[in-house]
Every structure is written in C-alpha cells, then in structure tokens.
Amino acid sequence: MKKDGIIKALKDIVGNDFASNEPEHLYIYSQDPGASLPRPVDFVVLPKTTEELQEIVKLANEEKIPITPMGGGLTLSGLVIPVKGGIVIDLKRMDQIIEINRYSRYALIEAGVTTGKLLSHLKENYPDLEPPIPDAPPSATVAGNVLIHGSGYLSQKYGDQGAMVNGLEVVLPNGDNAKLGSCALSNYWFAKGPIPDMIGLFLSSFGTMGIVTKLSLQLQPKPKCRDIVFGLMKDPNNIPELLYQITATDLAEDVLLGMQDKPDWMKGYVFVMTYITAEKKEDLDPQVKLFKRLYRKAGANYMKAPKKMQDLYLQKPIFAAGAADYRKGGGFEYVGANMPLEKIPEAYIKGAEVSRKFGIPPTLGSRLIGGTHNIVMFFSYSFNRADPDDMENARSALEETNKLALELGGIPWKAELGAQKQILKKMDPNYKKLFFRIRNLLDPNGIMNPGNWEEV
Ligand SMILES: Cc1cc2nc3c(=O)[nH]c(=O)nc-3n(C[C@H](O)[C@H](O)[C@H](O)COP(=O)(O)OP(=O)(O)OC[C@H]3O[C@@H](n4cnc5c(N)ncnc54)[C@H](O)[C@@H]3O)c2cc1C
Numbered sequence: 001m002k003k004d005g006i007i008k009a010l011k012d013i014v015g016n017d018f019a020s021n022e023p024e025h026l027y028i029y030s031q032d033p034g035a036s037l038p039r040p041v042d043f044v045v046l047p048k049t050t051e052e053l054q055e056i057v058k059l060a061n062e063e064k065i066p067i068t069p070m071g072g073g074l075t076l077s078g079l080v081i082p083v084k085g086g087i088v089i090d091l092k093r094m095d096q097i098i099e100i101n102r103y104s105r106y107a108l109i110e111a112g113v114t115t116g117k118l119l120s121h122l123k124e125n126y127p128d129l130e131p132p133i134p135d136a137p138p139s140a141t142v143a144g145n146v147l148i149h150g151s152g153y154l155s156q157k158y159g160d161q162g163a164m165v166n167g168l169e170v171v172l173p174n175g176d177n178a179k180l181g182s183c184a185l186s187n188y189w190f191a192k193g194p195i196p197d198m199i200g201l202f203l204s205s206f207g208t209m210g211i212v213t214k215l216s217l218q219l220q221p222k223p224k225c226r227d228i229v230f231g232l233m234k235d236p237n238n239i240p241e242l243l244y245q246i247t248a249t250d251l252a253e254d255v256l257l258g259m260q261d262k263p264d265w266m267k268g269y270v271f272v273m274t275y276i277t278a279e280k281k282e283d284l285d286p287q288v289k290l291f292k293r294l295y296r297k298a299g300a301n302y303m304k305a306p307k308k309m310q311d312l313y314l315q316k317p318i319f320a321a322g323a324a325d326y327r328k329g330g331g332f333e334y335v336g337a338n339m340p341l342e343k344i345p346e347a348y349i350k351g352a353e354v355s356r357k358f359g360i361p362p363t364l365g366s367r368l369i370g371g372t373h374n375i376v377m378f379f380s381y382s383f384n385r386a387d388p389d390d391m392e393n394a395r396s397a398l399e400e401t402n403k404l405a406l407e408l409g410g411i412p413w414k415a416e417l418g419a420q421k422q423i424l425k426k427m428d429p430n431y432k433k434l435f436f437r438i439r440n441l442l443d444p445n446g447i448m449n450p451g452n453w454e455e456v
Contacts, residue, residue, distance in 0.1 A: 001063050003042070010045045010087070013055045018046040018093070029070070029081075029088045034333040035383060035394045036078030036416060043087045048094065050169070050177055050213045057211065058175040060087060060447050068449045069207040071144030072114065074136055076333045077416035079148075079206050083451025091141070094213060097121050100129070104190040105219045106166050107131060111143040111212050118142055122219070130154070130222040132164045143212050148414045149204050149338075151369050151376050153254045153275070154220055156247075159370040161217070162203045166191055169214035170202060173443035181216070189216030201438065204414075207449040209442055223253070223277035227284045228310065229291040232269040233300035236345040239270065240372075242298035243341060246274055247371045249294075251287050253277045258365040259348050270348060272300060331383040331391060335398050336413035337405035341372045350404055351379045358397040376413060377405070417451065424455055 001009070003021060010019035020026070021043045031038040042065075047053040060067045066086030073080045082088060094112040100122070101108070107118060116138025118131050134145050134152040145152075149162040158164055167181025167189040180199050182191045192199055201209050233242070239257065246252050254275040261267045272295070276287045292302040339347060348364055355362040363380040379401045383394040395418075402412045402419040406426055412419040424432060435453070442448075 006059075006063060006065065007043060009059055010043060010056065013052050013059070014045055014047050018048070020044055029073075029090070032073050032076060032078055032081055033331075034076030034078055034416070035331065035381070035391050035398065036081060039078075039081045039083065040085050041082055041088050042085045044090055045087055046090045046093045050094075050171065053089070053094075053171050053211060053213060054175045054177060056087070056089060057171055057173065061174065061445055064445050064447060066447055066450050067207075067211075069211045071112065071141030072137070072139045074140045074144070075148060075414045077414050077419075079414065079416070079452070082449070083417065086447075089211065091143070091211075098214065099189075100126055100219070101188070101190070102126060102129070104188060105129065105221075106189060106216045107142075107219055108189050108214065108216045109142060110214055111141065113142050114138060115140050115142055115145065126219075128222050129219040131217065131219055132158065132161045134161070142217060143215055146215060146217060147203055147212060148206075150414075151367055155370070156252060156254045156368040157370075158218070158220060160374070160376075162200075163370070164218040165199055165203075166216040166218060168199055168202060168212050168216075170210040170212050172210045173445075173448050177213070178210075183216065206452045208439060208453055209448065223279070225278050225281050225284060226253070227276050227288065228305045229274045229276060229288055229295070230303050230305035230309070231272045231274075231295040231300035232303055233272065233295075233298065234269060235299060236270050236348040238298045238300070239272075239344050239348075240341045242272065242294065242300060243368060243372055243375075245294045245298065246291065247368065249290065251276055251290070252368075255368040256365065257344075257367075258363075259352065260363045260365075261361040262363075273305070331385040331394065332380065333383075333394060333398060334378045334380040335401040335405060335419070337377045337379070337402075337410040338369070338374055338413055339366075339377050339405065339408060339410035341375050343408040343410065344375060344377065347377050347405070347408055347410070350408075351377070351401065354379070354397060354400050354404060355381070357400075358393055360394070360397060377410065379405075420453055421456070424453070 007021045026041045029041045029044050066084045068082045069089050070080040091112040094110040096110045099108040115133040132154040134150045146161045149160045151160045167183040170178050183189045252274045256273045259270045278284045295302050351364045352362040360381050365378040366375050381394045381397050384390045399418050402422050405412050
C-alpha cells in the first residue's frame with residue numbers, strides 16, 4: 001500500500017484528528033530531549049482504545065511497517081525515535097485510571113497514564129497511598145517507566161518499578177490481546193503468579209515484544225513525616241560499608257548518593273542522603289541520631305541539609321529537570337547503569353575521570369534498589385543543544401561510560417542503540433539465542449521497534 005493508503009487506513013481506525021503524516025506533526029517525534037541525532041518518522045497515530053491499537057498492529061503487520069510505542073518519550077536515550085522509520089504509536093490518549101484497589105494496594109491503569117496524573121489522583125482520593133514513580137518530569141508515563149525497570153523514591157524498600165508490577169495486558173505483534181499475571185484468571189490484578197511468569201519478557205525490551213495497554217502496579221502506604229539525614233564523605237571507598245549498615249537498620253526509605261563539582265562547596269565530596277519516615281515528627285529524632293552515628297563510623301560528616309535542599313527533596317517525588325540543565329544549553333543525558341554495590345567506589349572515581357576527559361564537570365549519582373542488592377548509578381552529561389560539537393562530545397562521553405559500566409560488571413540501563421550493541425557483544429550467547437528465538441517467534445515480520453536489541 002502506498003503512503004496515501006496507509007494514512008487513510010490509520011485515520012479510518014482512529015479518526016482524522018489522531019493520525020498524521022504531516023511534516024509539522026512528525027517533527028517532534030523524530031527526536032527526543034537527549035543527545036541522540038534525529039531520525040525520520042513516516043506516520044504518527046494516537047489510539048484511544050485497545051481495539052484501535054490491535055487494528056493498527058494488524059495493519060502494520062500486513063504492510064510490514066515498523067511500529068514504535070511511545071509514552072512520554074522522556075528516557076533521553078532515543079528509545080522512541082524509530083530506527084527504521086514507520087509509525088510512532090503515541091499512547092497518551094489511553095489515559096484512564098481504571099481502578100484503585102485500596103486493600104490489595106494496587107492501581108490498574110491504562111498505558112498512557114502519566115506519573116503526574118496518578119500521583120495527583122492518589123493525593124486527592126487516597127492520601128494514605130503512594131505510587132512507585134521516578135523523579136522524572138510528570139509527563140512521563142507510568143508504563144514507560146515500569147517497562148524500562150525505572151526506579152524512584154520507593155525503590156530502596158521495594159525494588160525497581162518492574163518488581164512492583166502485578167500484571168499486564170499486552171497487544172502482541174500479531175494483534176492478539178494477552179493478559180499476564182493474576183488477571184489472566186481473576187478480576188483481581190493483585191499478583192504476578194503463581195503461574196509461569198511471562199511479564200519479564202516485556203520489561204526493558206523497548207517495545208520489541210508487544211505493546212502494553214494496561215498494567216497493575218503496587219501502591220505503598222504513605223508515611224506522615226519525612227526527613228533527610230545528609231552526610232558528606234571524602235573517600236568513596238567507604239560507600240559500600242556505610243550503605244550496608246544503613247540498610248541493615250531497615251529504617252531508610254530511600255538512599256541517594258552523589259558527587260558533583262558544582263556548586264563549589266560540594267567539590268571533592270560524596271554526599272549521602274538517607275530518607276527516614278515516621279508517623280509522628282518526634283519519632284524521627286532517634287533515627288537521625290542513629291544515622292549520625294553510622295555516618296561518623298564510616299568517615300562521613302553529618303550536616304543539616306540546606307533549607308533549599310530540604311524544600312526540594314522532601315516534596316517527594318522531585319522533578320529533577322531544573323537541576324539537570326545547569327549549563328542552560330537545554331541538553332542533558334545520562335548513562336544509568338545497574339551495578340553491584342562493591343564496584344560503586346570505582347564507578348565514582350573512574351566516572352569522574354571520564355567526565356573530566358570530555359571537559360564536562362562531573363555530575364554523578366546513585367540510588368539503592370532493594371536494599372544493597374542493586375544500585376543504579378547515574379553518569380550525567382549536560383550539553384548545549386545549539387552546538388553540534390558539544391552534542392557529539394556528550395555522545396562520546398556516553399559511549400565511553402557505557403564501556404566503563406560493563407567493565408565494572410554493571411549493566412547499562414535504558415540503553416541507547418550504542419549501549420545495546422555493547423551489551424549484546426558481551427552477553428552470554430545462549431541468553432542471546434533464546435531472546436532472538438522468542439522475538440522472531442512473536443514478531444516474524446520484524447515490525448516491533450526494529451533496530452533495537454538487534455545484532456548487526
Ligand atoms: C530530568 C529527568 C529525570 C529523570 N529521573 C528518573 C528517575 O528518577 N528514575 C527513572 O527511572 N527514570 C528517570 N528519568 C528517565 C525517564 O524519564 C523515565 O524513566 C520515564 O518514566 C520514562 O517514561 P516515558 O513515558 O517517557 O517512556 P518512553 O520514553 O515513552 O518509553 C520508554 C520505552 O518503553 C517503550 N514503551 C513505552 N510505552 C510502552 C507500552 N505501552 N508498551 C510497550 N512499550 C512501551 C518505548 O518504546 C521505549 O522503548 C528521568 C528523565 C529526566 C528527563
């Protein structure tokens with residue numbers, strides 16, 4: 001079918017206003033806020049229902065047109081910029097909060113629900129519950145975050161957001177609509193099993209296995225009070241023992257670390273922020289005392305968190321974009337990498353060396369995930385979007401950082417194309433074989449976000 005026929009067929013499915021191949025509409029879908037170069041898009045379509053989505057997928061299969069699902073498009077690593085053109089399926093119109101189950105503590109939502117929408121819905125209607133969402137802009141979708149193993153202020157206690165999924169409804173590459181988890185047999189989306197667990201196939205596969213239309217996500221009890229115990233340490237080598245001790249208390253809600261050259265007073269230190277919670281304010285004091293002792297033992301100085309920081313960080317979740325754009329060039333991207341805790345000191349030291357090598361002031365951070373079982377490291381690079389050389393420089397720094405993360409035994413997170421290649425190169429061959437066999441079985445025409453997770 002020619003382009004005219006395809007746009008007509010898409011409009012027949014979703015209505016005239018929600019499909020386009022006009023250059024002015026496609027422009028925004030050909031790029032993202034990160035350092036990736038723009039890539040062309042042929043069509044954009046915004047379905048409202050699962051049935052419309054199924055028809056779009058069937059059409060794409062018949063015509064062998066690539067499709068790329070998109071939530072907020074905010075990963076920064078170019079994951080929603082099509083590699084081989086085709087149709088971007090923008091899911092933002094599928095934005096219904098279907099159910100909040102208070103006793104089983106989950107939210108059943110459509111894939112286009114943004115983190116901002118879910119958060120305000122709970123604040124207004126269920127103030128004793130909170131959702132696992134990232135510190136990303138509120139226009140990021142809950143699904144987009146969950147589907148990349150995102151993390152946020154609840155991850156230290158409960159694991160990454162992928163660990164908090166109870167169930168998915170997915171449109172498979174042939175157009176079938178499958179329910180995964182307890183929802184496959186029950187009206188209650190309360191658990192993943194106990195049945196063979198296939199939910200993991202759809203996480204961090206970047207839309208190559210299917211398109212999620214609904215998901216159930218665990219909610220957690222919301223504490224009444226919060227405080228931050230803030231510390232500064234000179235020697236990154238003390239980080240693993242300190243974090244081991246902090247998590248052994250079972251009192252920390254969230255633990256964030258960072259090392260940055262700006263503002264000047266932070267240069268040369270690693271900062272540690274442990275979030276503590278309680279039902280009453282006075283119950284926070286003994287916890288502060290306990291953590292002060294632990295900090296001191298690990299060679300870190302306790303410091304009253306500056307007022308500005310308290311204001312910013314205690315309004316959880318924070319929206320980090322303002323802090324990210326400190327060079328005012330409008331460009332910011334980071335390599336996230338999940339790492340074993342014992343390699344974190346090296347990650348800070350070598351990560352800062354990479355930044356300096358590329359002339360970018362080091363801005364490194366990390367967050368514990370599920371106790372000390374996992375820690376996600378952020379190597380951030382800001383750049384001036386108006387300067388192509390500066391953007392190329394950031395891309396080179398990202399490439400070298402991905403290499404470093406893999407050398408240290410970590411795994412680049414929400415990996416952009418270059419990082420995906422590095423991961424596949426290092427991966428156990430039989431893991432790879434299994435992955436590609438499943439993918440080819442599900443998607444024999446290779447229409448699902450092609451170019452991602454592909455060997456060249
Ligand atoms: C300032 C800033 C701060 C950030 N802080 C954090 C943070 O604290 N924690 C964190 O985890 N992330 C963070 N991020 C990264 C990112 O913004 C978030 O992870 C965000 O939630 C991604 O959601 P999205 O809707 O933008 O996903 P998208 O970019 O739209 O999609 C992500 C991936 O999932 C696929 N996808 C999307 N929807 C579907 C679907 N329905 N079915 C199948 N595949 C789908 C896409 O094809 C893509 O591969 C931050 C980003 C910025 C800019």
